[in-house]
Amino acid sequence: MTPTRTGKKLAAIAAATTLGLGLAACGGDPTETTGAPDSQSGDGTITVGSAAFPENQILAEIYAQALEATGVTVEKKLNIGAREVYVKALQNGEIDLVPEYTGNLLTYFDAEATATSAEEVEDALDDALPEGLEVLDAAAAEDKDSLNVTSDFAEANDLTTIGDLADLDTVKLGANPEFESRAYGVPGMEEVYGIDGIEFTAISDGGGPATLKALLDGDVDVADIYSTTPSIVENDLVTLEDPENMIAAQQVVPLINEAKATDEVEDVLDAIAAELTTEDLLELNGKNQGDDKTDPAVLAEEWLTEKGLI
Incomplete structure (x- = not known):
């Protein structure tokens, strides 16, 4: 207790x-x-x-x-x-x-x-x-928002944490529209982890099939998908660690x-x-x-x- x-x-x-x-x-x-x-x-x-x-x-x-x-x-x-x-x-x-x-x-x-x-x-x-x-x-x-990349993208860019995205010139991010303004979304990525050059794509399916397709097709580099969504395991995605607890x-x-x-x-x-x-x-x-x-x-x-x- x-x-x-x-x-x-x-x-x-x-x-x-x-x-x-x-x-x-x-x-x-x-x-x-x-x-x-x-x-x-x-x-x-x-x-x-x-x-x-x-x-x-x-x-x-x-x-x-x-x-x-x-x-x-x-x-x-x-x-x-x-x-x-x-x-x-x-x-x-x-x-x-x-x-x-x-x-x-x-x-x-x-x-x-x-x-x-x-x-x-x-x-x-x-x-x-x-x-x-x-x-x-x-x-x-x-069960919470989590930032995910493909295993190939993670390996090619040496990504294990959200903060590692700061080393990229641009970050193409796909998520629900509200993620662009919420404290644990784009503002948090910029302020907590110092990530610049975020190109945001709004995808209104709660990290579902459309978000997954955009990630697998390379239309986005990073996707916000709820952490207990089976597609993470099924597609061998890498969930980026959040050591600063940006996401509650x-x-x-x-x-x-x-x-x-x-x-x-x-x-x-x-x-x-x-x-x-x-x-x-x-x-x-x-x-x-x-x-x-x-x-x-x-x-x-x-x-x-x-x-x-x-």
């Missing part, structure tokens, strides 16, 4: 003891659920939610199945929708637990936050969370109702965090999005079994 949330944990345990809330059995629509859509979960039940994209659903299944394996009663309300929707569901008691990403969660609750390193983001997030919500241990796994940490973290964060629940979720890596997410996403189209529930069970967690 990280020291920054020790106080919150002790307060949550005390509240659970006082109120008797320990576990007894230890682009989507929020009405599209696998649990009761309108009622709050009972004191002995953990209701696990997810955002409306496959990776988050896989993570929610991992949480749910691991908790069930220890005897916790679990309901699932997956594919809820955007952060604005599922955070509201968490705060009003429709769900109790959801997989989140540290950097984006921080800026959701504190739009002025400037923390970027993993430790700084975790510390700031503990302070930014509203009363009643808690984050548990963060995994090493991250986005570690996978459980966001939970404090009243449901018993010792047993925390132990289960912390064990998952200790095992989950970005490479795991790449593999899970690849199986889900590849030819097999493996279901999130199946992938979760396979991963938990492989890691010895169920």
Whole structure:
């Protein structure tokens, strides 16, 4: 457990003891659920939610199945929708637990936050969370913007970090339009790493097929692709390291109702965090999005079994 949330944990345990809330059995629509859509979960039940994209659903299944394996009663309300929707569901008691990403969660609750390193983001997030919500241990796994080049381009130009791009006369960069103005985009590349001569090409597909094609065809030298996108591995791309933490940490973290964060629940979720890596997410996403189209529930069970967690 990280020291920054020790106080919150002790307060949550005390509240659970006082109120008797320990576990007894230890682009989507929020009405599209696998649990009761309108009622709050009972004191002995953990209701696990997810955002409306496959990776988050896989993570929610991992949480749910691991908790069930220890005897916790679990309901699932997956594919809820955007952060604005599922955070509201968490705060009003429709769900109790959801997989989140540290950097984006921080800026959701504190739009002025400037923390970027993993430790700084975790510390700031503990302070930014509203009363009643808690984050548990963060995994090493991250899903965030990442700058990628082909292996041939990396080898030809001796590239391993973002800063190495400063040695190039020009850098043809492809990314979503907002990357041109965001602090972790072109401005950060210029100010943090001293990169000049950036020629920006806006590609509006979130690092998807059009961005990948532009990179592979040589129309751009560098592409912003989310770090758990299977195309990175499938095309042997080189993700440039970010030693100055220009791009904020986005570690996978459980966001939970404090009243449901018993010792047993925390132990289960912390064990998952200790095992989950970005490479795991790449593999899970690849199986889900590849030819097999493996279901999130199946992938979760396979991963938990492989890691010895169920």
